[in-house]
Amino acid sequence: MTDSILRTERLSKHFGGLRAVDNLSISFERRKVHAILGPNGAGKTTLINLLSGELQPSSGHIYYEGQEITNHTPEKTARIGIGRSYQKTNIFTQFTCLQNCWIGAQTMLRTSMRFFLPASRLRQVRMQAEKALESCGLTEKMNHAASSLSYGEQRQLEIAMMLSTGPELLLLDEPLAGMGSEESTAVVGLLRELAKERTLILIEHDMDAVFAVADTLTVMVNGAELETGSVEQIRSSPEVQDAYLGHRDRTER
Amino acid sequence: MKKTPGPIMLFLLLCIGLLAIFPLVGDDFYTELITKIMILSIFTISLDLLIGFTGLISFGHAAFFGIGAYFLAIFFQDAEQINYWWALTLTLSGTALASLIVGWICIRTSGIYFIMLTLAFAQMFFYFFFESPHFGGDDGIFISSKPDLSIAAEELVDLGNEHHFYYFVLTWMVAVYLFLSMVLRAPFGYILVAIKANEQRVRALGYSTQYYKLVSFVIAGTIAGLAGFLEAAHTSFVTPAYLSWHESGIAIMMVVLGGMGTLFGAVIGTFAVVFLQDLLPAITDHWQIIMGGIVIAIVLFLPNGIAGALYSLHALLNKKGLAKADADD
Amino acid sequence: MDSSFYLIQLLNGIQYGFLLFLVASGLTLIFGIMGIINLAHGSFYMIGAYLGFWFTGLTGNLFTGILLALPVSLGVGYLVERFAISQLYARDHLYQVLLTYGLILIANETQRILWGSDVHSVPIPQTLAGSFQLTGNQAYPVYRLFISISCIVIALGMYWVIQKTRLGMTIRAGASNREMVQILGINVDRLFAVVFSMGVTLAALAGMLSAPVNTVYPGIGDNILIISFVVVVIGGIGSIKGAFIGAMLIGLADTFGKVLLPEMASMVVYALMAAVLIWRPQGLFGRA
Numbered sequence: 044m045t046d047s048i049l050r051t052e053r054l055s056k057h058f059g060g061l062r063a064v065d066n067l068s069i070s071f072e073r074r075k076v077h078a079i080l081g082p083n084g085a086g087k088t089t090l091i092n093l094l095s096g097e098l099q100p101s102s103g104h105i106y107y108e109g110q111e112i113t114n115h116t117p118e119k120t121a122r123i124g125i126g127r128s129y130q131k132t133n134i135f136t137q138f139t140c141l142q143n144c145w146i147g148a149q150t151m152l153r154t155s156m157r158f159f160l161p162a163s164r165l166r167q168v169r170m171q172a173e174k175a176l177e178s179c180g181l182t183e184k185m186n187h188a189a190s191s192l193s194y195g196e197q198r199q200l201e202i203a204m205m206l207s208t209g210p211e212l213l214l215l216d217e218p219l220a221g222m223g224s225e226e227s228t229a230v231v232g233l234l235r236e237l238a239k240e241r242t243l244i245l246i247e248h249d250m251d252a253v254f255a256v257a258d259t260l261t262v263m264v265n266g267a268e269l270e271t272g273s274v275e276q277i278r279s280s281p282e283v284q285d286a287y288l289g290h291r292d293r294t295e296r
Numbered sequence: 297m298k299k300t301p302g303p304i305m306l307f308l309l310l311c312i313g314l315l316a317i318f319p320l321v322g323d324d325f326y327t328e329l330i331t332k333i334m335i336l337s338i339f340t341i342s343l344d345l346l347i348g349f350t351g352l353i354s355f356g357h358a359a360f361f362g363i364g365a366y367f368l369a370i371f372f373q374d375a376e377q378i379n380y381w382w383a384l385t386l387t388l389s390g391t392a393l394a395s396l397i398v399g400w401i402c403i404r405t406s407g408i409y410f411i412m413l414t415l416a417f418a419q420m421f422f423y424f425f426f427e428s429p430h431f432g433g434d435d436g437i438f439i440s441s442k443p444d445l446s447i448a449a450e451e452l453v454d455l456g457n458e459h460h461f462y463y464f465v466l467t468w469m470v471a472v473y474l475f476l477s478m479v480l481r482a483p484f485g486y487i488l489v490a491i492k493a494n495e496q497r498v499r500a501l502g503y504s505t506q507y508y509k510l511v512s513f514v515i516a517g518t519i520a521g522l523a524g525f526l527e528a529a530h531t532s533f534v535t536p537a538y539l540s541w542h543e544s545g546i547a548i549m550m551v552v553l554g555g556m557g558t559l560f561g562a563v564i565g566t567f568a569v570v571f572l573q574d575l576l577p578a579i580t581d582h583w584q585i586i587m588g589g590i591v592i593a594i595v596l597f598l599p600n601g602i603a604g605a606l607y608s609l610h611a612l613l614n615k616k617g618l619a620k621a622d623a624d625d
Numbered sequence: 626m627d628s629s630f631y632l633i634q635l636l637n638g639i640q641y642g643f644l645l646f647l648v649a650s651g652l653t654l655i656f657g658i659m660g661i662i663n664l665a666h667g668s669f670y671m672i673g674a675y676l677g678f679w680f681t682g683l684t685g686n687l688f689t690g691i692l693l694a695l696p697v698s699l700g701v702g703y704l705v706e707r708f709a710i711s712q713l714y715a716r717d718h719l720y721q722v723l724l725t726y727g728l729i730l731i732a733n734e735t736q737r738i739l740w741g742s743d744v745h746s747v748p749i750p751q752t753l754a755g756s757f758q759l760t761g762n763q764a765y766p767v768y769r770l771f772i773s774i775s776c777i778v779i780a781l782g783m784y785w786v787i788q789k790t791r792l793g794m795t796i797r798a799g800a801s802n803r804e805m806v807q808i809l810g811i812n813v814d815r816l817f818a819v820v821f822s823m824g825v826t827l828a829a830l831a832g833m834l835s836a837p838v839n840t841v842y843p844g845i846g847d848n849i850l851i852i853s854f855v856v857v858v859i860g861g862i863g864s865i866k867g868a869f870i871g872a873m874l875i876g877l878a879d880t881f882g883k884v885l886l887p888e889m890a891s892m893v894v895y896a897l898m899a900a901v902l903i904w905r906p907q908g909l910f911g912r913a
Contacts, residue, residue: 095500121502133500135493146490150502155483156511162483208501353719401899405906408662411718412858413902419851420895427891541851545664545726552723584734591727595720596712 048073048212048242049094049125054103056089056266063089065266067103071212076234076243078253080277081263087246088130090263091214094244095127096120107212122150126210128201130217130246136190140181140200143189144172147207175207176200178236180229195226202233212242219249231255254278300558301610308560315466319459327462333570334465335526338472340550340562342519345476347548348556349485350512351492355411355544356418359398360517362539364391364524366425369437369534380443380455387525388518394421395517399510415541422539436535443529455529465526469563472519476559479515488512553594555603564602629763634880640769642876643776647831648849649856649868650783651824657863658799658806659817661710662718664725666828667850668732673698673829675740678747678841687750691833698829702822710821711814729850733843742843747836772834779830780869787865796820800863828853852879855898861911870909 049071056064063086071077079087092098094105096117105113107123115123135143148171149155149162162168176182179199184192189200202218218234219227227249234256237243247253253260254274261271262283270280277283300308315334319327339361346352367387372378402413425431442455445464454460479485487508490498495505528534537543546569554565572590576583598605652666676697681690709728713721749768756764787793795816799806807813832845839845856875860867875894882893901909 097500116504117496117499118502118504121500127500133494133497135490135497137493138490142486146486146498147501149483149486152483155487155503156507157483158479159482161478161481162486163481165483204497204501347719353722355722401903405902408656408718408862409858409902409906409908411662411722412854413899415851416855416858416895416898420892420899423891423895424889427889429888541847545722548719549723549726552719582734582738584730585738588727588730588734591730592709592724595716595724595727599716599720 045070046073047071048108049244050106051094052104052106054090054093054105055101056086056093056098057101062086062266064093064100067263067266067268069261069268069271071242071244072259073242074238074240075258076238076245076256077259077261078245078247078257079261079263080253081269084265085263086266087263088216089266091127091216091244091246094120095125095214121208121210124209124211125214126205126208126212127214128205128216128218130220132194132197132201134189134197134200134204137188139186139188140176140192140203141169141172141185143200143204144175144207145169147204148172148175148209150208171209172207175203178206178233179203180233195222198222199226199230202230206237210241213237213244215243215245215247217246217248219247219252227252300560301607301614303610303613304606307606312466312470316463319462324458327458329570329574331458331462331465331530332527333567334462334469334563335523335530336547336550336570337563337566338465338469338526339520339523340547340554340566341469341472341476341559342516342523343547344551344556344559344562345480345488345512345516345519347551348558348561349480349492350488350509351495352509352513353411353548354402354414354513354516355541355548356398356414356416357516357520357547358541358543359418359421359539360391360395360520361524361527361543362425362534362536363394363421364388364521365528365534365538366431366437366524367391367521368443368525368528369439370431372441372443373437373439376441378439378441378443380445383443384522384525387521391521391524392514392518395514395521396510399513399517403506403510403513415544418539418541418544422536422541425539426536432534434536436533436537439528439532439534442532461530465530468522468526472522473559473563476515476519480559484508484511549591549594551601553590553598553601555601555606558601558603561601561603568602627760627763629759632759633763633765634884635877636765636769636773638877638880639873640773640776640876641880642873643773643780644831644835645849645853645856645876646869646872647776647779647834648828649853649860649872650780650865651827652853653857653860653863653865653868654796654800654820655824656857658796658820659710659714661713661821662721662725663710663821663825664722664850665705665728665732666825666853667846667848668729669698669702669825669828669846670832670849671736671844671846672701672732673832674836674839674841674845675736675832676829677833677836678745679740681747681836687747687837691830694833695826695830699822699826702825702829703818705825706818706821711817714817729846732846736843744840744842746840749837768837772838775834779827783865792819800865852894855894858908859898859901861908864908864910867908867910 047070051067051069054064054067055062079090081087089098093100096115096119099114104111107125112120145168148168151168151171176185179202181196181199181203184196189197192200198221205213218230222230231252234243238256245257257274259271260274260277262269262277270277270283318330343357346354364387367390368383371386372383398417402410405413426434431437445453445455453464455464487498487503491505491508498505524538550565550569551562553568554563555561572587576586648670652663655661655663673694676694677690680693681687684690709724713724753768753771756766758764787796795806795811799816806816852875856871857868859874860871874897878893878897882890886893
């Protein structure tokens with residue numbers, strides 16, 4: 044029996060008449076990298092938003108570690124160990140890199156409703172924030188304002204922020220989008236590293252990267268699940284090729 | 297999370313020093329005026345906590361100033377002796393409760409709705425005091441005596457004495473400044489500043505931002521109540537005009553002119569605006585036009601206020617740029 | 626107090642609601658389409674009232690007074706949009722509040738310079754001076770009915786413009802999705818100028834129409850401003866339908882509040898607003 048950490052059951056999200064996510068039942072395994080593929084508009088980001096609590100589903104259920112979290116708010120979802128990164132860089136641009144991660148690391152306090160001692164004295168928080176920056180290769184930029192970073196570095200900071208809360212499960216929405224090849228390689232390496240201790244759910248358009256890191260793939264079309272399987276299964280599935288990977292592979296064959 | 301640079305800190309200490317010696321050398325009219333300004337500064341500092349640090353644009357903050365003043369007036373208007381400690385405790389708990397209730401409702405909204413809702417609540421309180429025959433109505437309430445600040449029957453400060461009152465208020469102003477600086481350096485303050493920058497992201501990181509905003513609102517409301525209490529004790533008189541939406545508007549103007557997000561900027565802004573209100577009428581009867589022009593000029597040319605200009609000046613002199621100054625933190 | 630007394634209060638409430646609608650509809654469109662908090666909206670009501678008073682005095686007739694005052698209001702609105710409001714489109718709400726607050730100070734003081742601090746009354750035109758006798762001792766003035774009917778005509782005209790014309794289509798698109806207007810390649814500058822000038826002219830017209838009933842006095846714009854905000858927020862920002870329902874609710878609540886709860890009449894509308902927003906934080910017809 045597989046060890047599932049997160050599971051959706053007949054999950055749907057409708058926007059008016061549009062079924063952005065349609066009757067999706069997927070099980071995500073612990074300590075695996077599960078990539079979600081699909082053409083634009085397939086509902087991938089909507090799915091991530093449902094899982095992270097930023098959208099409320101129209102119907103269906105979400106279970107995390109066996110507990111129902113269907114109607115959790117984003118903050119509650121984050122608190123139980125589900126971190127996410129955004130497709131569109133979503134950082135505190137006026138803050139330094141360290142401060143960006145500090146906010147995340149401060150979640151280790153039971154509550155931040157603490158009014159007296161300076162936050163800068165919290166050494167554990169500082170260490171966790173620095174660790175998150177280090178793993179994303181931003182140690183040198185620690186005290187630089189986030190707005191002064193290059194686009195690729197901001198993408199890395201996006202991931203560092205997610206890591207700073209110490210999540211168990213990572214929802215990554217196109218972490219490689221807009222990165223140069225060198226940065227991409229570094230981030231793919233980072234994803235591999237992260238996958239050793241955590242569960243990753245990944246949306247990514249860079250096929251090489253996906254095939255390099257993913258254990259399991261789910262292909263979505265029009266909000267619904269088309270097929271789920273290993274890299275090999277998906278690569279060789281004629282349906283998937285028709286619907287998504289395009290006719291390129293077939294004509295080549 | 298921004299550290300105040302050394303030279304600016306020095307400048308502030310110098311200002312405090314000047315304020316401390318002023319009553320000894322200045323004339324009584326200005327001693328009285330500065331007392332009033334410092335009381336208003338306590339009020340505008342608290343508004344800066346909302347506008348400049350939490351990103352909550354309250355357009356009804358004067359309500360809590362007024363409620364604080366009315367608490368003293370309603371409960372102690374005929375008292376022969378007002379126990380300062382008891383009156384202060386009552387006032388602060390009263391305004392804290394009022395801001396908790398108002399905040400709880402307003403926090404659920406954001407943007408324009410928040411601005412309008414805070415305004416509407418302020419108007420509601422305004423009319424409550426304005427129309428109610430039990431609380432003095434339009435005429436306001438006179439308070440027959442000054443609070444008696446004693447410990448173990450020993451009078452510490454004679455609040456009836458203008459100079460004593462001046463130093464009493466100065467102490468309170470510095471205390472409020474230090475208190476809020478402390479709160480903003482604490483984990484709580486970090487979250488507030490992050491909420492102002494990008495609330496949705498703070499939620500996604502795992503914080504129930506509503507509670508942080510509410511607590512900020514209550515702290516600000518309570519401090520505004522303190523300022524109202526001091527004003528009522530100072531003038532021995534309260535009027536519904538304290539709660540008028542014009543007061544809230546002017547307070548926003550003070551905070552922005554001074555430079556929001558700095559705390560001390562609010563004090564500078566308050567001094568600047570009150571002095572203008574004092575000086576301009578001497579030039580022309582229609583000085584409000586100049587005032588309006590100044591407000592518009594601030595928006596167009598000085599959006600970061602006087603404090604912002606100080607920071608830029610400091611950065612310019614340092615040639616190292618602001619980023620470095622931030623990074624030292 | 627018999628039923629005709631309540632009928633009169635009902636008519637008064639509706640008439641007040643119509644006037645509020647004129648002011649609030651412009652305000653809600655300026656919010657919804659331009660994303661601007663216009664605190665100076667009440668000042669245009671005041672400008673309208675004073676211009677109406679002034680031109681009526683010059684020409685001796687309210688109708689010609691209004692006809693002359695309307696284009697002047699439109700012109701003032703256009704100039705204010707071009708020189709002040711247009712600086713605010715990319716700015717935070719805070720600066721919008723502040724700048725338009727500055728405009729209020731200037732408008733109030735200009736009014737004092739031009740017309741002084743006295744209360745002025747504007748005569749009701751002869752043709753509308755009478756009243757309908759409802760019962761032995763209850764009468765309803767013709768002029769108040771005239772206000773309501775004028776507002777209905779204007780509201781229908783607005784409905785026609787918004788539903789049937791190209792400009793209206795743009796306005797509807799802009800109110801429901803501001804970015805869409807930009808994407809569609811509509812001349813945003815011109816649209817904003819039109820919406821703002823028309824919006825404030827409606828407020829000015831409301832000021833002119835109500836001048837004979839309410840007299841004209843300094844600060845007349847302040848009260849109507851706050852109440853109009855209440856209307857807009859209750860109705861939901863950007864919603865004309867919401868502004869209409871909100872205006873009627875507030876008009877009736879205020880009128881009956883004064884009759885039934887005279888000690889706390891002014892509080893009633895704010896309490897109503899708080900109640901609506903606790904129930905629906907986006908207002909009755911606001912989008913989430």
